[in-house]
Amino acid sequence: MSDHPFTKTFPVSWWELHRDSRALAWRLMERGPFQGVVAITRGGLVPAAVVARELEIRTIDTICIASYDDKKQGELTVLKGVPGDGEGWVVVDDLVDTGKTYRKVREMLPKAHFATVYAKPAGRPLVDSYVTEVSQDTWILFPWDAEMQEVAPIARR
Ligand SMILES: O=P(O)(O)OC[C@H]1O[C@H](OP(=O)(O)OP(=O)(O)O)[C@H](O)[C@@H]1O
Numbered sequence: 342m343s344d345h346p347f348t349k350t351f352p353v354s355w356w357e358l359h360r361d362s363r364a365l366a367w368r369l370m371e372r373g374p375f376q377g378v379v380a381i382t383r384g385g386l387v388p389a390a391v392v393a394r395e396l397e398i399r400t401i402d403t404i405c406i407a408s409y410d411d412k413k414q415g416e417l418t419v420l421k422g423v424p425g426d427g428e429g430w431v432v433v434d435d436l437v438d439t440g441k442t443y444r445k446v447r448e449m450l451p452k453a454h455f456a457t458v459y460a461k462p463a464g465r466p467l468v469d470s471y472v473t474e475v476s477q478d479t480w481i482l483f484p485w486d487a488e489m490q491e492v493a494p495i496a497r498r
């Protein structure tokens with residue numbers, strides 16, 4: 342028995358992630374202005390850099406959180422927080438899945454605007470702005486977790 346609920350994979354290339362992060366920036370333009378970006382490490386770092394560049398924001402802080410070990414969700418550990426209640430800040434992460442991470446960050450920054458590039462249904466109510474929804478049983482494969490490799494023809498798989 343698998344120890345995770347994912348039956349499909351949705352691979353995302355660097356180019357697609359850049360395009361989707363820019364689409365998020367367009368959406369955030371209508372919701373700002375923001376005084377700074379809070380990136381949720383580590384997955385939020387790349388989209389946060391793209392959003393900050395597009396919104397011309399140079400003030401960037403991090404909340405450092407760990408919860409998944411490969412595809413298995415474990416205890417959530419906050420390694421580093423930020424001061425304040427989040428007013429005027431936009432929080433950026435790569436995705437919301439169960440919503441556990443953003444539920445915790447909302448407790449820490451109740452007045453912030455919450456953004457992700459991708460959202461699954463269980464976590465969507467915790468996000469104010471996102472770009473693309475994927476089903477709950479899909480694993481989003483990010484470019485930093487992947488490499489190019491040979492595959493067999495479909496007919497032989
Ligand atoms: O909505 P949730 O079920 O909480 O899942 C979403 C979070 O899980 C992943 O981070 P992870 O803890 O794996 O750390 P990482 O960003 O360092 O890979 C992802 O980057 C989100 O931050």
Ligand SMILES: [Mg+2]
Pocket residue numbers: 381382383384385434
């Ligand atoms: Mg993360």
